[in-house]
Amino acid sequence: MLSTLIRVRLSQNLARLVPQLKGELESIVATEFPECNDWTSVKFQPFALRAISRISGRAFVGPSINRSEQWMDTSINFAIHVFTAVVKLQFFPEWSRPAAQYLVSELRQIRKDIDVAKKMLKPVIEERLRDMEMHSAEEKPDDLIQWLVEALPAEEKTDYEAQAHIQLVLAAASIHTTTNLVTDCMYDLAAHPEIQEMLREEAHQVLEVEEGWLRKESMAKLKKLDSFMKETQRLAGNITGFIRKVLKPITLSDGTRLPPGTKLLTPQAGISHDERFFADPETFDALRFYKMRQASEEEGHRWQFSSIGDTNVNFGAGRHACPGRFFAGNEIKMVLAYFLLKYEVRLKDGEGRPKGMMMVMSKMPDANAELLFRRRTVD
Template sequence: MQFRDRLYQIGGTEGLQLVLPSNYLGELKTLPEDVLSAKAAIADALQSKYTKFSPGHNAELLTLLLRTRLTQNLARLAPQLKEEFEYIVATEFPACDDWTPVKWHPFALRVITQLSGRAFVGPGINRQERWMDTSSNFAIHVFVAGAKLQLFPEWVRPVIQYLVTDLAKIRCDIESAKAMIKPVLEERIRDLDVPSCQDAPDDMIQWLIEALPEGERADVQTQAELQLVIAAASIHTTHGLLCECMYDLAAHQDIQEELREEAYQVLEVDEGWGRKESMAKLKKMDSFMREVQRLRGNIGQSVHPSPHPSTDTTGIPSPIKDALLTLPLVSFLRKVMQPISLSDGTQLPVGTRVVAPLAGIAHDERFFPNPDRFDPLRFYRLRQESAEANNRMQFTSIDDTYVNFGAGRHACPGRFFASDVIKLVLARFVLDYHVRLRPGEGRPKPKSIVMTKSPSSNAVLEFRRRS
């Protein structure tokens, strides 16, 4: 806590960044995009000019659809996601009649990729192995390409780009996505002119068709690029938190029974599996997830995912390579576009990149008593104190002392979907399985390098089906 209430600079893969204590966030998060820009900061960090990681002129539309259509349709999506998850477990997870070792990280990645795909590209595409590979690898290729480009001065990047092989992989990812999306898109466009008593599909392909301008509605290039941007922004962050949640469940046997009893009452006795509102009733699980997120890492503002086995990171120095392939310990990434004078006289010149310190805030005893202690029901107890606390201490809630999902107008618009997906997976597992660490092993440790953190990718847990 050496710099708790002070500005300080840190070096990262994008150069020096100014770290802002939480007391500045309330002032900065309301500034308009042309003064303090999230888009410009992310474009710099990911070299979007070359990597194509950008929704372009459809950025506001895409954010609006995630914030409205996706969130508003969670109730209709709930039974579809449950059906999809049961299919994944039946086809990909071992029987576990006795204690069975399972490498959780790759299984969890498949779960999140397939469940996200169900909501974004629909059941005709999401189970295809090609889609799962393309949608998860696109993020890796973008981040590695951006990292390699940042090793060179800006003036030479227009030439160096032709030597960065990951940019070619990005183009292949886009072409692969187009090939899978094209027949579905063409069928959906034809169906617009055919009267039907059936409801339109509940997925992002359909929502984009209905929301895009007439000239782009049938454009497969637009659909493919936007779908890959969504996948890159959602899959690895949600996957990272799901891994850490399961590692903590295995390490803390006592909380399993607490969560199991709650899930049984809400989802089994009250028959809440098919209802979105049931997930909001899982308050102990909500608290557990928020506490894991507080201590273990970030979701929603991440731009550095875990590595895929096929990812080529050749040419990146090892310390930078490790940092790029993990989750960040910072949030609220912004770039100053016009000079900013803060209320205490601090001046932020044009071009300054600013971030908020997730780890520093999470370990501040002023906000979280006994901050280094893992307390899975910390937020559950706090929510009992008042109606205001009940709203403010939810997993998806944001304020100046909890910026894991960002802050202000750029807070993660998909966090409600991510919350429901993680609760679905955790609830099913605590009801159907016991989970533990392997005998003699401790909780899998995350890797922290530079400004990033990632869950263990090699950890093996043991599962046994409950009788």
């Protein structure tokens, strides 16, 4: 059900959400991003983490909660606690984990996170349920809290712990991955200043001249920015796309047999650097996918940022592909377009593009890297 709500309701309501999400971005830039009247050194990743938390939170829990420091801390740290707990549990044999769990402090913190989220969500959910019973004439909120109370069976509408768990799992799946990619995109903008004006002109035409900030479909018109994002994801994406466990015997085309219990990993990094799929794969080409989309209508759909396929499994594959990838794509476009229109960005003198770090099968941008920003003067 959650996958359907994210894929259908979130996508359907993007047109109404975009102005609200842009308002969240403008608010956090005004309060937490430096003035940058002249070239100013900024650690972008910590800012991006809080910005994405606020913007995503606006769509998930609404305006009464998303700006709360307690909610932001809980939704951001829940994913860290889960990841750390999983890593620590790997050091214990499977048979011992029921007892070993008491040695992993992050598991206790996870339960505390859920309790905090439950206490914050309960009064909001109760208010939404009262409004539903009274058939309030006010416009319904556009957020996941509302979609859940409308979609859940009557006996589950007041299961506050379950809804808290859903919200935190969604935050864990969305905040850090989106932050990482928007940060890598900003690093690439700084490392390739020659593409900034091209992307800026596209954003200006679509979002300002055509007043596209008010329309969801305008984000789809940012085709060059879409290509730039996909190229960044190609080179900075994770080492593997997803992991699956074989449930019944499978025989591959070359005769290899996979018994139940076998774990499979998709080699995303290997695919992304394979010259059979991408010409000159080690070169960053911001318009790579823009040009590939010009070949035909079919190719135009195949090479969009949010598209999935044999050569792009960053979002998973098949029916289990990430249902929030369309929202994430629009969210990243909005942040990048806003910064392109408002700021110039470059690397510090003598420095190259910040290098990422690898942890297990994931790649992450350097959280301590600093870029130089300067506010643009627009006539």
